[in-house]
Every structure is written in structure tokens, then in C-alpha cells.
Amino acid sequence: MPSDPRIVAVLDALAEPIAAYRAALAATAQRVGGYLEAHRTGDSQRVERFAAELGPFGAERLDVQRFAALSANSGPPDPMTLEVVDRAHRTLLALGAQGDLLTWELEPGGDLRAAVAAGLARIGLGFAAASLVELARAHRPWTEQQLQSLDAFPFRRWSKPQRRQAPPVVVSLDGDDLAPESLAEFLDGCVKIVLVVRGASPPASLVRLITPGTFVLQSGDGSALARLVAWEGPGVGALVSESAAWFVHDPARGPQPHDRLEIIRVPEQEPRVPAAGRSVPQQVEELRQLRALAERPVVAAGAGASPAPAAAEPADRLAAWLLGQTNLGDLG
Numbered sequence: 001m002p003s004d005p006r007i008v009a010v011l012d013a014l015a016e017p018i019a020a021y022r023a024a025l026a027a028t029a030q031r032v033g034g035y036l037e038a039h040r041t042g043d044s045q046r047v048e049r050f051a052a053e054l055g056p057f058g059a060e061r062l063d064v065q066r067f068a069a070l071s072a073n074s075g076p077p078d079p080m081t082l083e084v085v086d087r088a089h090r091t092l093l094a095l096g097a098q099g100d101l102l103t104w105e106l107e108p109g110g111d112l113r114a115a116v117a118a119g120l121a122r123i124g125l126g127f128a129a130a131s132l133v134e135l136a137r138a139h140r141p142w143t144e145q146q147l148q149s150l151d152a153f154p155f156r157r158w159s160k161p162q163r164r165q166a167p168p169v170v171v172s173l174d175g176d177d178l179a180p181e182s183l184a185e186f187l188d189g190c191v192k193i194v195l196v197v198r199g200a201s202p203p204a205s206l207v208r209l210i211t212p213g214t215f216v217l218q219s220g221d222g223s224a225l226a227r228l229v230a231w232e233g234p235g236v237g238a239l240v241s242e243s244a245a246w247f248v249h250d251p252a253r254g255p256q257p258h259d260r261l262e263i264i265r266v267p268e269q270e271p272r273v274p275a276a277g278r279s280v281p282q283q284v285e286e287l288r289q290l291r292a293l294a295e296r297p298v299v300a301a302g303a304g305a306s307p308a309p310a311a312a313e314p315a316d317r318l319a320a321w322l323l324g325q326t327n328l329g330d331l332g
Contacts (some may be wrong), residue, residue, distance in 0.1 A: 004172065004196065006196050006222070006239050007103070007170065007172060007196050009221075009222045010170055010194050010196060010222055010225065010239070011103070011170065013222050013225035013226060013229065014168045014170070014192075014194070014225070014229060016229070017167060017168050017192075017229060018102055018167060018168060020167075021102075021165075021167035022096065024165075025092060025095060025096050025126055026096050028092055028126070028129075028130055028133075029089060029092035029093050029096055032085060032088060032089040032092060032129075032133050033089055035085060035133070035137065036082065036085055036086060036089060039077055039082060040082070077136060077139070081136045084132060084136060084142070084147065085132070085133055085136045087150055088128075088129035088130075088132045088133050088150060089129075089133075091125050091126070091128075091129040091150050092126060092129050092130075095122075095123075095125060095126050098122075101122065101123065102123070102167055102168065102169050102170060103169070103170045103171075103172075104116075104119050104169070104170070104171050104172070105171075105172045105173075106171055106172065106173035106174070106177060108174050108176070108177065109174075109176075109177065110173065110177055111177075112171070112173060112177055112178070112179050112180075112182055112183070112195075113179065113182035113183065115171065116169070116171065116183060116186060116193065117154065117155065117186075119169055119171075120154070120155040120166075120169070120186060120191075121152050121153055121154045121155065123166070123167065123169075124149075124152075124153030124154065124155065124157070124158055124162070125149075125150060125152075125153050127153060127158065127159075127162045127165075128146070128149035128150055128153040129150060131146065131149075132146060132147070132149075132150065155185075155186055156185075158189075160189065162189075163188050163189025163190065163191060164189040164190045165189075165190070166189060166190060166191045166192075168192035168193070168194065168229070169192070169193055169194070170194045170195075170196065171193065171194070171195050171196070172195075172196045172198065173195060173196070173197060173198065174197075174198050174199055175197050175198060175199040175200045175201030175202075175240070175241070175275070175276060176199070176201075176275070176276050177276065178195065178197055178201045178202065178205055178238070178276045179205075179276065179277065180195065180205050180206050180208065180209055180236065180238065181205070181208040181209065183209070183236060184208075184209060186234075187209065187214050187234035187235070187236060188234055189233075189234060190232065190233060190234065191234050191235075192228060192229070192234070192235045192236070192237075193235075193236045193237075194225070194228075194236070194237045194238070194239075195236070195237065195238040195239070196238075196239050197238055197239060197240045197241070199241065200241055200243050200244075200275065201238075201240055201241065201244055201275060201276055202244070202271070202275045202276050202278045202282075202283050202286065203243070203244045203245045203266070203267050203271060203283055203286065203287055204218070204244070204245045204247075204266075204283070204286040204287050204289070204290045205276065205278070205283075205286060206218045206236065206238055207247075207286050207289050207290045207293070208286065208289075209236055210249045210257075210261070210293060212251060212255075212260075213233050213234070213251050214233065214234050214235060214236070214249070214251065215227070215228050215231040215233065215234070215235030215236070215237075215249065215250060215251060216235070216236055216237075216247075216248075216249040217235070217236070217237035217238070217247075217248050217249070218237070218238050218240055218244065218245060218246060218247055218248075219237070219238075219239065219240070219246045219247075219248070219264065220239065220240060220241065220242055220244075220246055221239070222239065224237075224248050225237060227248070227250060227252075231250070231251065231252060233251065243267060244267065245263070245265065245266045245267060245287065245290060246263075246264035246265045247261060247262060247263045247264055247290060247294075248261070248262045248264070249261045249262075249293075250262070257293040257294070258293070258294055258295060258296045258297070261290075261293050261294045262294075263290065263291070263294050266287065266290070266291070267287075270283075270284055270287065271283040271284060271287075
């Protein structure tokens with residue numbers, strides 16, 4: 001999959017957040033491994049290990065025996081707790097070893113929503129494992145549902161902090177399978193989804209995902225991906241062919257739709273054949289919606305003041321002139 005030059009460009013643009021997520025995953029696995037090691041060794045071995053880790057400087061100034069006891073959380077966990085933590089540790093290690101954890105290829109005819117849901121559920125295993133370990137470290141009980149979350153942790157069960165920590169994901173798919181509106185439920189927190197579309201697709205299908213706080217990018221290159229990454233909120237991008245519309249909806253640009261939406265190009269001809277399950281009228285409506293959102297409202301001069309009187313007919317103007325020449329004060 002990464003052999004596609006567009007995917008390589010996308011991964012380059014997303015390199016920093018992807019690296020940060022993988023580093024956090026590795027660090028968490030390392031800490032959990034240390035926890036297991038600390039509680040599987042005897043007291044004397046634990047003291048020796050902490051003395052070695054503290055070094056001469058720390059060992060001279062700290063009570064190593066007391067420090068080791070504190071690190072063990074005032075008592076060893078029971079065997080079942082260690083088994084759960086060990087399972088969580090193996091889950092974290094397995095996720096870290098998956099090279100395609102954040103990049104997926106949808107087979108022709110595949111279901112985009114189902115693929116993204118499955119991929120996010122797999123990523124969610126890391127959150128579930130970390131949560132279980134924290135419960136174990138705090139000597140707090142866990143539920144059967146929390147234990148089962150090590151098998152699957154769907155997006156709908158992610159907490160608000162977890163949704164804000166989500167890594168970006170990349171999906172490669174055929175244009176005939178592009179159904180971006182099915183991704184709306186996942187655009188929360190800081191979730192970022194980038195679609196690399198193979199072949200022709202409906203001209204403006206991502207317009208259905210435009211909301212005031214969602215970054216939406218549809219373009220033929222990755223020039224705006226840095227802005228997508230920088231946005232501290234949900235976002236979706238699609239790299240499409242030249243036959244589709246290119247636009248950027250950036251929530252940081254202003255409060256009104258026309259402030260946020262920049263249309264780079266639109267097809268010269270309207271769609272003539274169905275595409276990706278969309279009829280011709282549906283595709284035309286999406287293009288109309290795109291143009292409507294970008295249209296700046298026309299504000300009449302002096303808006304907010306009393307409306308100007310309508311232009312008078314010639315006879316009325318003459319009557320007004322005649323009255324103006326009369327000294328009405330003499331009639332009193």
C-alpha cells in the first residue's frame with residue numbers, strides 16, 4: 001500500500017502525530033512491562049533492581065528499601081490481577097508491532113464505514129489496555145465489560161479524552177466505494193481520517209461532512225494536509241482525481257461558511273452518469289451545496305437603517321415639487 005506515491009506523501013504529512021502515537025504506545029508498554037517485572041520478582045530482587053536503576057547518587061540519598069516498597073503499591077497484586085495486566089501488556093506489544101495499524105487498504109467493493117469502524121476498534125485496544133492497567137495499579141476492581149474490551153473496543157465506547165488522543169488514520173479505496181457521509185459518527189474529538197481515492201469519484205461527496213467545527217479537505221494533492229493536522233478538532237481529507245471538485249473547509253478561518261470554505265476548482269461539466277451509488281441529481285445537488293456554502297451574502301447598502309422610499313412616479317414628483325413651492329404657513 002505505501003508504494004502509492006500519494007500515500008507516501010500523506011504519511012509524510014502525518015509523520016509527527018503518527019510518531020507521537022507510536023511513541024506513546026511503546027512507552028506505555030514499557031511501563032506496564034516494568035510493573036509486571038517489579039511485582040513478579042522477590043523483595044530482595046526488587047531492592048537490587050531499584051538500587052541499580054537509582055545509581056550511586058540516588059542510592060546514597062534515598063531509602064532504597066522504602067522506595068521499592070512504595071513502587072509496589074503497598075503490597076503485591078493478586079495472581080488474577082497480574083494475569084490481566086500481563087494480557088494488557090501483550091495487547092500493547094502486539095499493537096506496537098503492527099506496521100499497518102494506522103494505514104488500511106479497502107478492497108474493491110468494500111464497506112468504508114465498516115473498515116474504519118474495525119480499524120478504530122483495533123486502535124482502541126490500546127486505550128482499553130492502558131485503562132485496565134491503571135485500575136490494577138490503583139487496586140480497583142474492573143468489570144467484565146472492561147475485561148472484554150481487550151478483545152474489541154469500538155469507537156462508540158471511547159471516552160472524550162481518548163477521542164482527543166486518537167492518531168490519524170489513512171484509508172486507500174476505489175472511487176466507486178467513496179461514501180464519506182458514513183464516517184460522520186467518527187468525526188469527534190481530534191479524530192483525523194485521510195482517504196486516498198483510486199480513480200474517478202463523485203465530484204463533491206465530502207461536502208456532506210462540512211460542519212462548523214470539522215476540517216474538510218478534498219483535493220488532488222496534499223498541500224493542505226498540514227492545516228488538517230494543525231486543526232485541534234476532527235477532520236477528514238480525501239485525495240481525489242482532477243475530475244472532482246477541490247476545496248478546503250477550515251474552521252479556523254471564520255464564523256461563517258463562506259469564511260471557512262475555499263473552492264479551488266470545480267468540474268467544468270456537471271455529472272452525467274451515476275457514481276459510487278449516487279445518482280446524477282444527487283451529485284448535482286452536492287455541487288450546488290458546495291457553491292451555496294461558499295457564496296458570500298449580498299448586504300444592501302445601509303443595511304440596518306430605515307429602508308429607502310420607493311422611486312416615485314412622475315406625477316407624484318411633480319405634486320411634491322408644487323407643494324414645496326407653497327408657503328403652507330400662510331394658510332393658518
